[in-house]
Amino acid sequence: xxxxxxxxxxxxxxxxxxxxxxxxxxxxxxxxxxxxxxxxxxxxxxxxxxxxxxxxxxxxxxxxxxxxxxxxxxxxxxxxxxxxxxxxxxxxxxxxxxxxxxxxxxxxxxxxxxxxxxxxxxxxxxxxxxxxxxxxxxxxxxxxxxxxxxxxxxxxxxxxxxxxxxxxxxxxxxxxxxxxxxxxxxxxxxxxxxxxxxxxxxxxxxxxxxxxxxxxxxxxxxxxxxxxxxxxxxxxxxxxxxxxxxxxxxxxxxxxxxxxxxxxxxxxxxxxxxxxxxxxxxxxxxxxxxxxxxxxxxxxxxxxxxxxxxxxxxxxxxxxxxxxxxxxxx
Amino acid sequence: xxxxxxxxxxxxxxxxxxxxxxxxxxxxxxxxxxxxxxxxxxxxxxxxxxxxxxxxxxxxxxxxxxxxxxxxxxxxxxxxxxxxxxxxxxxxxxxxxxxxxxxxxxxxxxxxxxxxxxxxxxxxxxxxxxxxxxxxxxxxxxxxxxxxxxxxxxxxxxxxxxxxxxxxxxxxxxxxxxxxxxxxxxxxxxxxxxxxxxxxxxxxxxxxxxxxxxxxxxxxxxxxxxxxxxxxxxxxxxxxxxxxxxxxxxxxxxxxxx
Numbered sequence: 412x413x414x415x416x417x418x419x420x421x422x423x424x425x426x427x428x429x430x431x432x433x434x435x436x437x438x439x440x441x442x443x444x445x446x447x448x449x450x451x452x453x454x455x456x457x458x459x460x461x462x463x464x465x466x467x468x469x470x471x472x473x474x475x476x477x478x479x480x481x482x483x484x485x486x487x488x489x490x491x492x493x494x495x496x497x498x499x500x501x502x503x504x505x506x507x508x509x510x511x512x513x514x515x516x517x518x519x520x521x522x523x524x525x526x527x528x529x530x531x532x533x534x535x536x537x538x539x540x541x542x543x544x545x546x547x548x549x550x551x552x553x554x555x556x557x558x559x560x561x562x563x564x565x566x567x568x569x570x571x572x573x574x575x576x577x578x579x580x581x582x583x584x585x586x587x588x589x590x591x592x593x594x595x596x597x598x599x600x601x602x603x604x605x606x607x608x609x610x611x612x613x614x615x616x617x618x619x620x621x622x623x624x625x626x627x628x629x630x631x632x633x634x635x636x637x638x639x640x641x642x643x644x645x646x647x648x649x650x651x652x653x654x655x656x657x658x659x660x661x662x663x664x665x666x667x668x669x670x671x672x673x674x675x676x677x678x679x680x681x682x683x684x685x686x687x688x689x690x691x692x693x694x695x696x697x698x699x700x701x702x703x704x705x706x707x708x709x710x711x712x713x714x715x716x717x718x719x720x721x722x723x724x725x726x727x728x729x730x731x732x733x734x735x736x737x738x739x740x741x
Numbered sequence: 742x743x744x745x746x747x748x749x750x751x752x753x754x755x756x757x758x759x760x761x762x763x764x765x766x767x768x769x770x771x772x773x774x775x776x777x778x779x780x781x782x783x784x785x786x787x788x789x790x791x792x793x794x795x796x797x798x799x800x801x802x803x804x805x806x807x808x809x810x811x812x813x814x815x816x817x818x819x820x821x822x823x824x825x826x827x828x829x830x831x832x833x834x835x836x837x838x839x840x841x842x843x844x845x846x847x848x849x850x851x852x853x854x855x856x857x858x859x860x861x862x863x864x865x866x867x868x869x870x871x872x873x874x875x876x877x878x879x880x881x882x883x884x885x886x887x888x889x890x891x892x893x894x895x896x897x898x899x900x901x902x903x904x905x906x907x908x909x910x911x912x913x914x915x916x917x918x919x920x921x922x923x924x925x926x927x928x929x930x931x932x933x934x935x936x937x938x939x940x941x942x943x944x945x946x947x948x949x950x951x952x953x954x955x956x957x958x959x960x961x962x963x964x965x966x967x968x969x970x971x972x973x974x975x976x977x978x979x980x981x982x983x984x985x986x987x988x989x990x991x992x993x994x995x996x997x998x999x
Contacts, residue, residue, distance in 0.1 A: 610751045
């Protein structure tokens with residue numbers, strides 16, 4: 412399904428819910444103040460003023476104010492960058508996976524089918540992220556942070572629920588996905604660029620910029636199997652960051668290459684995190700998250716424990732982890 | 742889904758890049774490169790002509806062309822479906838990291854094998870030229886069985902690529918299947934040598950039917966009955982539709998399985 416389709420589908424579902432909402436507005440409770448950051452609150456309040464004229468009483472009881480507001484202001488939903496609704500994802504893990512037909516038949520006859528274990532990687536996750544917000548994702552190893560990013564970037568499809576994203580996503584999860592080691596650097600720029608969803612004209616236009624940023628001018632025509640790992644990372648980084656993304660997804664701040672390139676790449680990422688860019692950052696470095704982000708999501712065992720202002724969430728997370736550590740000692 | 746054939750879109754660009762990659766990696770590190778795709782069928786043709794052309798001279802007047810037509814069609818089916826089958830698995834490092842429309846991989850495999858097929862048609866024409874075959878006007882109708890073949894291969898390839906992600910050994914099973922299919926497709930023998938009660942089952946083989954139509958148009962200048970053409974075309978179309986349906990249904994979970 413293309414992104415356009417997703418968009419349309421989302422809009423449809425919104426409208427549909429509106430119709431429902433008109434009928435029984437009074438059933439809802441107004442309880443998602445936490446979800447709005449200051450910028451959006453201003454926006455919110457303006458719209459509330461408008462809508463107050465129409466239904467002063469009902470608005471306070473509305474469960475999901477965004478849907479109501481976008482009913483009165485047509486462009487409002489443009490402000491939502493990422494919207495997850497009740498997203499569930501289950502991994503099936505087996506200790507003896509049947510991956511061939513022979514075993515499948517034999518074990519079916521012998522009635523010793525694999526004992527499957529379902530792991531809920533994401534359990535009823537819902538949140539909204541607005542355009543321009545910088546959101547840090549924290550949690551212990553295996554909590555589901557990377558899975559969450561993969562669901563948002565579309566690599567995994569969720570079992571249930573809806574994932575809506577708006578604008579182009581640049582996932583800096585892995586650099587140089589799909590590099591062919593027999594191809595030259597030049598050919599790999601086009602191959603990797605195509606994988607990342609660039610068009611041919613765009614790449615031709617930006618080719619010099621990529622080459623210049625990667626600092627690989629002398630090596631660009633030799634096969635990348637002869638590159639060092641640092642050079643590969645530099646090339647991958649330069650290709651991935653040549654666009655201005657609407658949504659930037661980062662799994663730990665990347666620092667690649669030698670000391671000069673490291674500085675350059677950090678600057679580049681900072682420049683990509685412009686005002687309008689929505690950033691999702693996974694990191695175990697709490698200070699870094701506090702520095703970069705204004706909101707944070709705390710994920711634990713596939714569930715969202717807390718979502719809100721960055722310092723509040725991070726402090727709660729640190730407290731919790733210290734508590735766990737003490738319990739471990741006792 | 743048709744977006745990938747539209748010029749200028751990123752999907753179309755990715756398709757082109759993947760075809761290029763498939764094509765180059767097939768012949769990488771080989772000195773004579775693309776000529777391998779000429780050499781293999783040519784050598785087999787020479788050997789089989791030496792062995793069989795006198796035995797079958799009653800039924801087949803131009804044995805080299807007879808064999809090569811069958812061989813080109815069958816190779817396209819064989820390599821096309823097999824590379825489509827492996828396409829998701831070999832590109833799993835892309836699929837697991839970036840969002841890409843997944844059907845692009847099987848389709849790019851079929852497309853690059855189609856290019857190979859077109860190259861092998863060049864040898865076929867050359868061999869026809871050197872054996873003084875007659876070129877008929879009706880030969881241009883060979884595009885109809887070729888179109889059916891492309892639809893069939895895409896459909897089968899889509900289904901196999903999904904099965905391959907769940908069961909590794911479908912690969913070996915499918916190898917056995919294609920070998921049997923080859924012997925049942927009348928590549929190097931005339932269909933008349935098969936006794937009648939069995940022959941009607943061989944004639945259910947869609948690959949044989951496509952080869953037969955291809956030969957009728959190209960070698961004998963016959964017009965094939967319109968019902969035969971429509972039958973095989975509809976069959977291929979149905980396989981393609983089933984393939985798309987299966988792929989759509991199971992592709993969601995594919996990144997978790999790879």
